[in-house]
Amino acid sequence: MGTLRADRGDRPLVEIRGLGFRRGAVKVFDGLDLDIQHGRVTAIMGSSGAGKTTLLRMITGQLRPDAGSVRVGPYDVATLSVDRLYEMRRNIGMLFQNGALLTDLDVFENVAFPLREHTRLPERLIRHIVLTKLEAVGLRGAARLLPQALSGGMARRVALARAVVMDPDLLIYDEPFVGLDPISMGVVVRLIRRLNEALGITSIVISHDIHELRDVSDHSFLLGDGRVIGEGAHRELMASEAPLVRQFMHGEADGPVAFHYPAPDYADDLFGPESRG
Amino acid sequence: MSVLRELGESFVSFLRILGDMALFLLRLVMYTPRGLLRFRLVVHQVHNTGALSLVIIMISGLFVGMVLALQGFDLLARFNSEDALGTAAALALIKELGPVVTALLFAGRAGTALASEIGLMKATEQLSAMEMMAVDPMRRVVLPRFLGGVIAMPLLVAIFTAIGIFGAWLVGVVMMGVDAGSFWSQMQANVSGDEIFEGVFKSVVFGIAASLIAVYEGYRAWPTAEGVGRATTRTVVLTAVSVLILDYMITAALL
Numbered sequence: 001m002g003t004l005r006a007d008r009g010d011r012p013l014v015e016i017r018g019l020g021f022r023r024g025a026v027k028v029f030d031g032l033d034l035d036i037q038h039g040r041v042t043a044i045m046g047s048s049g050a051g052k053t054t055l056l057r058m059i060t061g062q063l064r065p066d067a068g069s070v071r072v073g074p075y076d077v078a079t080l081s082v083d084r085l086y087e088m089r090r091n092i093g094m095l096f097q098n099g100a101l102l103t104d105l106d107v108f109e110n111v112a113f114p115l116r117e118h119t120r121l122p123e124r125l126i127r128h129i130v131l132t133k134l135e136a137v138g139l140r141g142a143a144r145l146l147p148q149a150l151s152g153g154m155a156r157r158v159a160l161a162r163a164v165v166m167d168p169d170l171l172i173y174d175e176p177f178v179g180l181d182p183i184s185m186g187v188v189v190r191l192i193r194r195l196n197e198a199l200g201i202t203s204i205v206i207s208h209d210i211h212e213l214r215d216v217s218d219h220s221f222l223l224g225d226g227r228v229i230g231e232g233a234h235r236e237l238m239a240s241e242a243p244l245v246r247q248f249m250h251g252e253a254d255g256p257v258a259f260h261y262p263a264p265d266y267a268d269d270l271f272g273p274e275s276r277g
Numbered sequence: 278m279s280v281l282r283e284l285g286e287s288f289v290s291f292l293r294i295l296g297d298m299a300l301f302l303l304r305l306v307m308y309t310p311r312g313l314l315r316f317r318l319v320v321h322q323v324h325n326t327g328a329l330s331l332v333i334i335m336i337s338g339l340f341v342g343m344v345l346a347l348q349g350f351d352l353l354a355r356f357n358s359e360d361a362l363g364t365a366a367a368l369a370l371i372k373e374l375g376p377v378v379t380a381l382l383f384a385g386r387a388g389t390a391l392a393s394e395i396g397l398m399k400a401t402e403q404l405s406a407m408e409m410m411a412v413d414p415m416r417r418v419v420l421p422r423f424l425g426g427v428i429a430m431p432l433l434v435a436i437f438t439a440i441g442i443f444g445a446w447l448v449g450v451v452m453m454g455v456d457a458g459s460f461w462s463q464m465q466a467n468v469s470g471d472e473i474f475e476g477v478f479k480s481v482v483f484g485i486a487a488s489l490i491a492v493y494e495g496y497r498a499w500p501t502a503e504g505v506g507r508a509t510t511r512t513v514v515l516t517a518v519s520v521l522i523l524d525y526m527i528t529a530a531l532l
Binding site for chain 1: 397398401402403405406407408409410411412413417
């Protein structure tokens, strides 16, 4: 058991309070509160630009908030030194959108990478662990291929094997369904659930693919306007009558989030002084 | 006024880059003792950068030596001192042409490869992925490449110089008929340890400069295709200019 689960008690694994963050003049978060409970698959949804990836970076300590606090297990992420940050990250696995495999290493070495960097395990044991993880994602046969020879779906499965190779307490998926064909999509959906249950870990899935999340998540948060605008089981969010939640969950083109980017009057733009050159 | 302001601004931004690069170098130097413990990574990079540049270094060395002998013979013949050709070619190669031309070729071949490799690793989130795996990319990616370049450069300079002298012998002795005995004996008598030290010192300094610029530009590149392209161009330009400036400064200091 890793350090994130050590002082478990009744507290959630991730606790975010009063989070504030601006990028230039734009307020990305404004007093956001969010709890992620142990052992569940939690989805964080939101339209493009709602700050999903920014939130993920705050949880992993890649970005620091302007206000509020982010706690992951015993770590107060915003105030950690680099050494403590790396200590925390050893217990977090992360799946990047494009896999982010190291292109000069083959599949086996990519999965073995964290083990070689952080442990002094004998080669026989490393081989055993890596092959077990590759078997779990169905790619033991691809162990000696280079990342360039993999399809998008396969690369993501290898990255998933790498993300769990250190037996993390928390596994974070950044847009795991983007750009996958239906078969790979089904495989990844099944893997997220299976890994969460088999390893007894906590998973966070950042995505806007509502339909896939239905089969994956135990609990969902919907971000908008710099806050959490809806939360609950997937079914509850689908049934919500709140206009913003409804527009997102049912993919309506127009609603509180306007179809049009703010613009001057249409007639003025077409026939006004500028049109006469 | 606006021209003055622009000049001032570009000078300030130049100083800022210089300062940032100095801090970057300082970090690398601090990590070096532990980086050397993982010697296999460094050896791999020496092989990478060295092997990348070896063929062009050898071909260029040969032709630089040959043209040096040709020009040298023509000049020395006017004073009836063709016998000094060996000394002239060797000194020019050891003190100047070896280190400078090797550094310029290194920038064009290995430097650009280093900058674009690191830049692409950044653009494809490989460096972020390492940070998320609690691995510092400065230690794991940048440092071995930097040390590899620093170690490879003096070796490449030695190869360049040796082949250059061979080229000079080929043209001077074999083609132009300079006496082989005086070619070699004058070279032996007149090239001192100090002069060899000057060449070695230059090759080490240029190795540090060229490798530092390459890894710095790659690491600081914007993570886009355009950013990586710009980083590789800047690597060549910056290395060429700084090697020539450093060359003058070292020569002036050691004379």
